[in-house]
Amino acid sequence: MKITVTMPELKKGMTSAVLCRWNVEEGQQVKKGFELFETETEKAVSAVEAEQDLTVLRLLADEGDEVAVGAPLFEAETAE
Amino acid sequence: MKDLTKKPDWLRVSYNMSEVRSVYDLADRLELNTVCRESGCPNIGKCSKCGSATFMILGKRCTRNCRFCEVDPGVPAPPDPDEPRRLSEAVKTLGLSHAVVTSVTRDDLQGGGASVFADCVRAIKETTGATVEVLIPDLKGDEKALDTVIAANPEVIGHNVETVRRLYPAARPQAVYERSLAVLKYLKEHSRGSFVKTAFMVGLGETEEEVKELIRDVRATGCDLLTLGQYLAPTAEHLPVAEYVTPEKFEEYKDCALSLGFLSVTAHPLARSSYMAGDMLREAVQKRNETL
Numbered sequence: 001m002k003i004t005v006t007m008p009e010l011k012k013g014m015t016s017a018v019l020c021r022w023n024v025e026e027g028q029q030v031k032k033g034f035e036l037f038e039t040e041t042e043k044a045v046s047a048v049e050a051e052q053d054l055t056v057l058r059l060l061a062d063e064g065d066e067v068a069v070g071a072p073l074f075e076a077e078t079a080e
Numbered sequence: 081m082k083d084l085t086k087k088p089d090w091l092r093v094s095y096n097m098s099e100v101r102s103v104y105d106l107a108d109r110l111e112l113n114t115v116c117r118e119s120g121c122p123n124i125g126k127c128s129k130c131g132s133a134t135f136m137i138l139g140k141r142c143t144r145n146c147r148f149c150e151v152d153p154g155v156p157a158p159p160d161p162d163e164p165r166r167l168s169e170a171v172k173t174l175g176l177s178h179a180v181v182t183s184v185t186r187d188d189l190q191g192g193g194a195s196v197f198a199d200c201v202r203a204i205k206e207t208t209g210a211t212v213e214v215l216i217p218d219l220k221g222d223e224k225a226l227d228t229v230i231a232a233n234p235e236v237i238g239h240n241v242e243t244v245r246r247l248y249p250a251a252r253p254q255a256v257y258e259r260s261l262a263v264l265k266y267l268k269e270h271s272r273g274s275f276v277k278t279a280f281m282v283g284l285g286e287t288e289e290e291v292k293e294l295i296r297d298v299r300a301t302g303c304d305l306l307t308l309g310q311y312l313a314p315t316a317e318h319l320p321v322a323e324y325v326t327p328e329k330f331e332e333y334k335d336c337a338l339s340l341g342f343l344s345v346t347a348h349p350l351a352r353s354s355y356m357a358g359d360m361l362r363e364a365v366q367k368r369n370e371t372l
Contacts, residue, residue, distance in 0.1 A: 008097045011120040012150070035094055043312035044122040044350075045087050047094040 001078050002057070007067045010039065010046050016068045017041055019061050024074075029055045037073065054078045088324045090349050091310070095125035103128045106173060110166040113140045115182050119150045120314055121352055134180040134215075134354040135167055137200055138193045142184035144217075144254045148242070148281065150314035151184055159189070159196050164203035172208045178235075178358030179204050182215035187254075192217060194225035201232035211235040211361060213277070215353050221259045223266060230271045236305065236361055238277035239263050240353055241298060243311075244290040251284060251319060261301055268302035275343070275364050277305035279353040282333070284311045285322035292336055299340040305360050306342050308333060309351035325349065343367045 007017060017039040024036050035047040036056075054076040061067050061074075103124075107114050115136040116124045127133060141154035171179045181200050186193040194216070201212050213236035219225040229237060241264075245257040260278075268276045278298050282291060298306065308330065313321050327349060334347035343364040346356055 008095070010095060011124075012117055013120075033096065038092075040087065041120075041122075042314055043091070043120060045092045046122075046125070047092065049094055049096040049125075051096060051098040 003054070003076050003078055004060075004072045005036075005074050005076060006070050006072055007039070008048060009069045010041055010048075011043075014041060014069055016066050016071075017046075019063055019065050019067050019073070020045060021063055022059060023047070024056045024059075026056055026058055029053075039067075052078055088326075088349075090327050091122070091312070091324070093122050093125050093350065096129060099128040099131075100124055103131065103133045103174070106170055107133065107135075110170050111160075112163070112166055112170055113137075115151070115354075118152070122312065123350055123352060123355060131174050132176060133170075133174065134182060134357075135170065136182050136184065137163055137167065138183040138186050138189075138196055140184065143187040144185045144252075146242070146252050146255070147319045148251050148284070148311060148313075150318070156184060156186060156188065159186075159193065163196065164199040167200050168203040168207040171204050171210050176208070176210050178213065178361060179208070179210045180213045180215065180354040180357050182353070183217065185217040187220065191222060191225040191228060192219035194219055194222075194228040197229050198232035201229075201234045211358070213238060213354070213357050213361065215240065215277075218255060218260055218263050221262055221266075226263065226266055227270065230267065230274065233272055234274055236275045236277050236357070237267050237271060238279070238305075238353060239267065240279045241294065242280050243284055244280075244286040244294045245297075246290060247284055247286060261297055264298065264301040264303045268304075275304040275361065276302065277307070277353075277360075278303050279307040279309070279351075281309060281311035282325045282330075283321050283323050284319060288329075291333060295333065295337050295340065299337070299342060304343045304364055305345070306337050307346045307351050307353055307355060307360070309347075309355070310349040 021038040057075040113136040139156040141156040145153040212234040215238040330347040344360040
Protein backbone atom coordinates (compact mmCIF):
# COMPACT_ATOMS: atom_id res chain seq x y z
CA MET A 1 0.00 0.00 0.00
CA LYS A 2 1.28 3.44 -0.89
CA ILE A 3 1.37 5.91 2.00
CA THR A 4 2.49 9.50 2.50
CA VAL A 5 4.36 10.15 5.71
CA THR A 6 3.88 13.64 7.13
CA MET A 7 5.68 15.77 9.71
CA PRO A 8 4.41 14.59 13.09
CA GLU A 9 3.46 16.86 15.97
CA LEU A 10 6.29 15.91 18.31
CA LYS A 11 5.25 18.26 21.05
CA LYS A 12 2.26 20.31 22.16
CA GLY A 13 1.75 23.41 20.05
CA MET A 14 4.40 22.50 17.49
CA THR A 15 3.44 23.96 14.12
CA SER A 16 6.56 23.14 12.10
CA ALA A 17 10.08 21.78 12.43
CA VAL A 18 13.29 21.97 10.49
CA LEU A 19 14.16 18.74 8.71
CA CYS A 20 17.77 18.36 9.84
CA ARG A 21 18.74 15.13 8.19
CA TRP A 22 17.47 12.24 6.11
CA ASN A 23 18.70 8.84 7.25
CA VAL A 24 17.14 7.12 4.20
CA GLU A 25 17.27 7.51 0.45
CA GLU A 26 14.77 6.76 -2.28
CA GLY A 27 14.43 3.03 -2.92
CA GLN A 28 15.69 2.05 0.52
CA GLN A 29 13.86 -0.67 2.44
CA VAL A 30 13.72 -0.26 6.20
CA LYS A 31 12.34 -2.21 9.11
CA LYS A 32 9.94 -0.92 11.76
CA GLY A 33 11.90 1.15 14.28
CA PHE A 34 14.51 2.40 11.79
CA GLU A 35 15.25 6.08 12.34
CA LEU A 36 14.03 7.72 9.13
CA PHE A 37 14.86 11.39 9.64
CA GLU A 38 15.82 13.93 12.25
CA THR A 39 14.15 17.20 13.16
CA GLU A 40 15.00 19.80 15.72
CA THR A 41 12.51 21.13 18.24
CA GLU A 42 13.15 23.65 21.01
CA LYS A 43 14.36 20.97 23.39
CA ALA A 44 16.14 18.28 21.41
CA VAL A 45 17.11 16.76 18.11
CA SER A 46 14.42 14.19 17.47
CA ALA A 47 14.78 11.14 15.28
CA VAL A 48 11.51 9.72 13.98
CA GLU A 49 11.24 5.96 13.58
CA ALA A 50 9.42 3.93 10.93
CA GLU A 51 6.12 2.75 12.36
CA GLN A 52 6.18 -0.32 10.12
CA ASP A 53 8.41 -2.02 7.53
CA LEU A 54 8.44 0.12 4.39
CA THR A 55 10.22 1.06 1.17
CA VAL A 56 10.93 4.74 0.63
CA LEU A 57 9.63 5.79 -2.79
CA ARG A 58 10.10 9.54 -3.00
CA LEU A 59 11.48 12.19 -0.65
CA LEU A 60 9.33 15.32 -0.69
CA ALA A 61 11.43 17.69 1.44
CA ASP A 62 15.06 18.69 1.57
CA GLU A 63 17.38 18.84 4.53
CA GLY A 64 17.15 22.35 5.98
CA ASP A 65 13.51 22.82 4.96
CA GLU A 66 11.08 24.02 7.59
CA VAL A 67 8.17 21.60 7.26
CA ALA A 68 4.72 22.29 8.69
CA VAL A 69 3.11 19.70 10.95
CA GLY A 70 0.99 17.50 8.70
CA ALA A 71 2.87 18.42 5.52
CA PRO A 72 4.16 15.53 3.39
CA LEU A 73 7.75 14.35 3.97
CA PHE A 74 7.98 11.24 1.83
CA GLU A 75 6.02 8.59 0.00
CA ALA A 76 6.50 4.96 0.83
CA GLU A 77 5.23 1.49 0.02
CA THR A 78 4.19 -0.79 2.87
CA ALA A 79 3.24 -4.45 2.92
CA GLU A 80 -0.22 -3.81 4.36
CA MET B 81 30.45 33.26 24.14
CA LYS B 82 29.15 29.73 23.95
CA ASP B 83 27.11 28.73 20.90
CA LEU B 84 23.81 27.50 22.32
CA THR B 85 21.98 27.39 19.01
CA LYS B 86 23.32 23.95 18.14
CA LYS B 87 22.09 21.13 20.37
CA PRO B 88 24.86 18.95 21.74
CA ASP B 89 24.95 15.33 20.64
CA TRP B 90 23.64 14.10 23.98
CA LEU B 91 20.33 15.93 23.47
CA ARG B 92 19.13 13.49 20.84
CA VAL B 93 15.95 11.46 21.26
CA SER B 94 13.83 9.20 19.09
CA TYR B 95 10.12 8.77 18.60
CA ASN B 96 7.92 6.02 17.32
CA MET B 97 4.75 7.99 16.74
CA SER B 98 2.44 4.97 16.85
CA GLU B 99 3.68 4.21 20.37
CA VAL B 100 3.35 7.86 21.39
CA ARG B 101 -0.16 8.06 19.95
CA SER B 102 -1.14 4.89 21.79
CA VAL B 103 -0.41 6.55 25.15
CA TYR B 104 -1.97 9.86 24.06
CA ASP B 105 -5.11 8.08 22.86
CA LEU B 106 -5.56 6.30 26.18
CA ALA B 107 -5.13 9.57 28.08
CA ASP B 108 -7.59 11.31 25.76
CA ARG B 109 -10.14 8.51 26.06
CA LEU B 110 -9.99 8.69 29.85
CA GLU B 111 -9.87 12.50 29.85
CA LEU B 112 -6.54 12.56 31.66
CA ASN B 113 -3.57 14.84 31.25
CA THR B 114 0.03 13.75 31.13
CA VAL B 115 2.91 15.95 32.14
CA CYS B 116 4.77 14.29 29.28
CA ARG B 117 2.60 16.10 26.76
CA GLU B 118 1.79 19.28 28.69
CA SER B 119 5.41 20.00 29.53
CA GLY B 120 6.78 18.91 26.15
CA CYS B 121 8.99 16.27 27.73
CA PRO B 122 11.74 15.16 25.34
CA ASN B 123 11.54 11.62 26.74
CA ILE B 124 8.05 10.91 25.39
CA GLY B 125 9.44 8.58 22.74
CA LYS B 126 11.47 6.57 25.22
CA CYS B 127 8.72 6.31 27.84
CA SER B 128 5.95 5.49 25.38
CA LYS B 129 8.14 2.65 24.07
CA CYS B 130 7.73 1.13 27.53
CA GLY B 131 4.02 2.04 27.58
CA SER B 132 4.70 4.49 30.37
CA ALA B 133 3.48 7.99 31.15
CA THR B 134 3.39 10.40 34.06
CA PHE B 135 -0.10 11.61 34.77
CA MET B 136 -0.91 15.16 35.73
CA ILE B 137 -4.01 15.57 37.86
CA LEU B 138 -6.10 18.58 38.85
CA GLY B 139 -6.31 20.00 35.35
CA LYS B 140 -3.81 21.44 32.93
CA ARG B 141 -3.81 25.09 33.95
CA CYS B 142 -1.39 26.09 36.69
CA THR B 143 -1.97 28.87 39.21
CA ARG B 144 1.75 29.67 39.20
CA ASN B 145 3.88 30.93 36.38
CA CYS B 146 7.34 29.44 36.71
CA ARG B 147 9.55 30.82 33.98
CA PHE B 148 11.01 27.46 32.98
CA CYS B 149 7.81 25.45 32.73
CA GLU B 150 5.79 24.69 29.63
CA VAL B 151 2.55 23.89 31.46
CA ASP B 152 0.08 26.67 30.71
CA PRO B 153 -0.63 29.13 33.52
CA GLY B 154 -4.21 30.26 34.04
CA VAL B 155 -7.40 29.68 35.94
CA PRO B 156 -7.91 25.93 36.38
CA ALA B 157 -11.19 24.06 36.31
CA PRO B 158 -12.63 22.67 39.56
CA PRO B 159 -11.31 19.23 40.59
CA ASP B 160 -13.03 16.29 38.94
CA PRO B 161 -14.17 13.77 41.58
CA ASP B 162 -14.01 10.93 39.06
CA GLU B 163 -10.38 11.60 38.10
CA PRO B 164 -8.86 9.12 40.60
CA ARG B 165 -10.97 6.28 39.18
CA ARG B 166 -10.04 7.08 35.60
CA LEU B 167 -6.41 7.43 36.59
CA SER B 168 -6.38 4.00 38.17
CA GLU B 169 -7.99 2.62 35.02
CA ALA B 170 -5.20 4.12 32.94
CA VAL B 171 -2.53 2.63 35.21
CA LYS B 172 -4.25 -0.74 34.94
CA THR B 173 -4.63 -0.54 31.17
CA LEU B 174 -0.98 0.40 30.68
CA GLY B 175 0.04 -2.33 33.09
CA LEU B 176 2.34 0.02 34.98
CA SER B 177 4.28 -1.49 37.84
CA HIS B 178 5.16 1.98 39.13
CA ALA B 179 2.75 4.88 38.61
CA VAL B 180 3.92 8.47 38.85
CA VAL B 181 1.33 11.15 39.50
CA THR B 182 1.94 14.86 39.57
CA SER B 183 -0.24 17.94 39.28
CA VAL B 184 -0.37 21.55 38.36
CA THR B 185 -0.03 23.84 41.37
CA ARG B 186 -3.47 24.63 42.77
CA ASP B 187 -3.02 27.57 45.09
CA ASP B 188 -6.72 28.27 44.59
CA LEU B 189 -7.78 25.11 46.44
CA GLN B 190 -7.93 24.51 50.17
CA GLY B 191 -4.99 22.23 50.88
CA GLY B 192 -3.69 22.73 47.35
CA GLY B 193 -5.45 19.58 46.12
CA ALA B 194 -3.75 17.27 48.63
CA SER B 195 -6.93 15.27 49.14
CA VAL B 196 -7.11 14.54 45.41
CA PHE B 197 -3.54 13.26 45.47
CA ALA B 198 -4.50 11.01 48.37
CA ASP B 199 -7.61 9.77 46.56
CA CYS B 200 -5.51 8.97 43.49
CA VAL B 201 -2.95 7.02 45.50
CA ARG B 202 -5.68 4.98 47.16
CA ALA B 203 -7.54 4.35 43.91
CA ILE B 204 -4.40 3.07 42.20
CA LYS B 205 -3.44 0.89 45.13
CA GLU B 206 -6.94 -0.56 45.46
CA THR B 207 -7.30 -1.50 41.82
CA THR B 208 -3.78 -2.27 40.59
CA GLY B 209 -0.62 -3.82 41.96
CA ALA B 210 1.40 -0.75 41.11
CA THR B 211 3.64 1.14 43.48
CA VAL B 212 2.84 4.85 43.50
CA GLU B 213 4.99 7.95 43.38
CA VAL B 214 3.46 11.39 43.82
CA LEU B 215 5.24 14.57 42.84
CA ILE B 216 3.55 17.35 44.73
CA PRO B 217 3.74 21.15 44.67
CA ASP B 218 4.85 22.86 47.88
CA LEU B 219 1.21 23.06 49.04
CA LYS B 220 2.32 26.40 50.52
CA GLY B 221 4.04 24.38 53.22
CA ASP B 222 0.65 23.53 54.76
CA GLU B 223 1.44 20.69 57.17
CA LYS B 224 -2.16 19.49 57.30
CA ALA B 225 -2.14 19.17 53.52
CA LEU B 226 1.20 17.36 53.61
CA ASP B 227 -0.23 15.00 56.27
CA THR B 228 -3.10 14.21 53.91
CA VAL B 229 -0.68 13.07 51.21
CA ILE B 230 1.51 11.19 53.70
CA ALA B 231 -1.52 9.32 55.07
CA ALA B 232 -2.20 7.78 51.67
CA ASN B 233 1.19 6.09 52.00
CA PRO B 234 2.61 6.27 48.49
CA GLU B 235 5.95 4.55 48.08
CA VAL B 236 7.58 7.82 47.01
CA ILE B 237 6.63 11.43 47.77
CA GLY B 238 8.47 13.96 45.67
CA HIS B 239 8.67 17.70 45.72
CA ASN B 240 11.01 19.47 43.33
CA VAL B 241 13.36 22.22 44.42
CA GLU B 242 13.90 22.89 40.70
CA THR B 243 16.91 25.22 40.93
CA VAL B 244 19.50 26.81 43.19
CA ARG B 245 18.56 29.36 45.85
CA ARG B 246 19.78 32.44 43.92
CA LEU B 247 17.66 31.71 40.86
CA TYR B 248 14.32 31.34 42.64
CA PRO B 249 13.12 34.92 41.99
CA ALA B 250 13.83 34.58 38.27
CA ALA B 251 12.73 30.97 37.80
CA ARG B 252 10.10 30.36 40.50
CA PRO B 253 8.86 33.77 41.56
CA GLN B 254 5.92 32.36 43.54
CA ALA B 255 7.98 29.75 45.38
CA VAL B 256 10.41 30.04 48.28
CA TYR B 257 13.66 28.07 48.48
CA GLU B 258 13.48 27.58 52.25
CA ARG B 259 9.84 26.53 52.03
CA SER B 260 10.61 23.80 49.53
CA LEU B 261 13.39 22.52 51.77
CA ALA B 262 11.02 22.64 54.74
CA VAL B 263 8.47 20.59 52.79
CA LEU B 264 11.07 17.90 52.08
CA LYS B 265 12.14 17.85 55.73
CA TYR B 266 8.55 17.58 56.92
CA LEU B 267 7.83 14.75 54.49
CA LYS B 268 10.91 12.87 55.63
CA GLU B 269 10.16 13.31 59.32
CA HIS B 270 6.47 12.41 59.11
CA SER B 271 6.11 9.90 56.29
CA ARG B 272 5.44 6.32 57.20
CA GLY B 273 8.10 4.64 55.18
CA SER B 274 7.70 6.61 51.98
CA PHE B 275 10.89 7.59 50.25
CA VAL B 276 11.29 11.33 49.78
CA LYS B 277 12.51 12.57 46.44
CA THR B 278 13.42 15.82 44.75
CA ALA B 279 14.70 17.04 41.41
CA PHE B 280 16.35 20.07 39.97
CA MET B 281 17.63 21.44 36.70
CA VAL B 282 21.05 22.71 35.72
CA GLY B 283 21.91 25.01 32.85
CA LEU B 284 19.95 28.00 34.13
CA GLY B 285 23.07 29.99 35.00
CA GLU B 286 23.98 28.49 38.36
CA THR B 287 27.57 27.91 39.40
CA GLU B 288 29.06 24.55 40.26
CA GLU B 289 29.40 25.61 43.90
CA GLU B 290 25.73 26.61 43.98
CA VAL B 291 24.76 23.19 42.64
CA LYS B 292 26.80 21.46 45.31
CA GLU B 293 25.30 23.71 47.97
CA LEU B 294 21.85 22.74 46.72
CA ILE B 295 22.72 19.05 46.85
CA ARG B 296 23.96 19.49 50.44
CA ASP B 297 20.87 21.52 51.44
CA VAL B 298 18.54 18.89 50.02
CA ARG B 299 20.39 16.02 51.61
CA ALA B 300 20.30 17.81 54.96
CA THR B 301 16.49 17.50 54.88
CA GLY B 302 16.87 13.71 54.86
CA CYS B 303 15.72 13.44 51.24
CA ASP B 304 16.44 9.95 49.85
CA LEU B 305 16.26 10.25 46.07
CA LEU B 306 17.57 12.88 43.70
CA THR B 307 17.15 13.50 39.99
CA LEU B 308 18.91 16.20 38.05
CA GLY B 309 18.70 17.08 34.39
CA GLN B 310 19.47 19.77 31.83
CA TYR B 311 17.13 22.76 31.64
CA LEU B 312 15.70 23.05 28.13
CA ALA B 313 13.77 26.18 27.28
CA PRO B 314 10.27 25.33 26.03
CA THR B 315 9.97 28.52 23.95
CA ALA B 316 11.82 31.78 23.32
CA GLU B 317 9.51 33.40 25.89
CA HIS B 318 10.83 31.21 28.70
CA LEU B 319 14.12 31.60 30.55
CA PRO B 320 16.98 30.97 28.14
CA VAL B 321 19.38 28.08 28.49
CA ALA B 322 22.59 29.51 29.95
CA GLU B 323 24.69 26.40 29.44
CA TYR B 324 24.55 22.83 28.20
CA VAL B 325 26.05 20.85 31.04
CA THR B 326 28.12 17.90 29.89
CA PRO B 327 27.31 14.29 30.79
CA GLU B 328 30.67 14.16 32.57
CA LYS B 329 29.65 17.03 34.85
CA PHE B 330 26.38 15.23 35.57
CA GLU B 331 28.41 12.21 36.66
CA GLU B 332 30.41 14.45 38.96
CA TYR B 333 27.23 15.81 40.54
CA LYS B 334 25.92 12.26 40.91
CA ASP B 335 29.08 11.16 42.71
CA CYS B 336 28.81 14.20 44.97
CA ALA B 337 25.20 13.34 45.84
CA LEU B 338 25.86 9.65 46.43
CA SER B 339 28.80 10.49 48.70
CA LEU B 340 26.38 12.48 50.85
CA GLY B 341 24.13 9.47 51.34
CA PHE B 342 21.31 9.64 48.79
CA LEU B 343 19.94 6.15 48.19
CA SER B 344 19.53 6.68 44.45
CA VAL B 345 20.57 9.46 42.12
CA THR B 346 19.75 9.90 38.46
CA ALA B 347 21.85 12.59 36.83
CA HIS B 348 21.68 12.86 33.07
CA PRO B 349 21.02 15.68 30.61
CA LEU B 350 17.66 14.18 29.66
CA ALA B 351 16.65 13.11 33.16
CA ARG B 352 13.37 14.53 34.42
CA SER B 353 11.57 14.08 37.75
CA SER B 354 9.96 10.79 36.82
CA TYR B 355 12.76 9.52 34.57
CA MET B 356 13.47 5.87 35.39
CA ALA B 357 11.41 6.38 38.54
CA GLY B 358 10.63 2.69 39.03
CA ASP B 359 14.31 1.79 38.81
CA MET B 360 15.17 4.45 41.38
CA LEU B 361 12.56 3.07 43.77
CA ARG B 362 13.90 -0.48 43.35
CA GLU B 363 17.45 0.70 44.05
CA ALA B 364 16.31 2.60 47.13
CA VAL B 365 14.37 -0.38 48.48
CA GLN B 366 17.37 -2.63 47.95
CA LYS B 367 19.73 -0.23 49.72
CA ARG B 368 17.32 0.29 52.60
CA ASN B 369 16.91 -3.46 53.04
CA GLU B 370 20.68 -3.91 53.05
CA THR B 371 21.02 -1.50 55.93
CA LEU B 372 18.24 -3.05 58.03
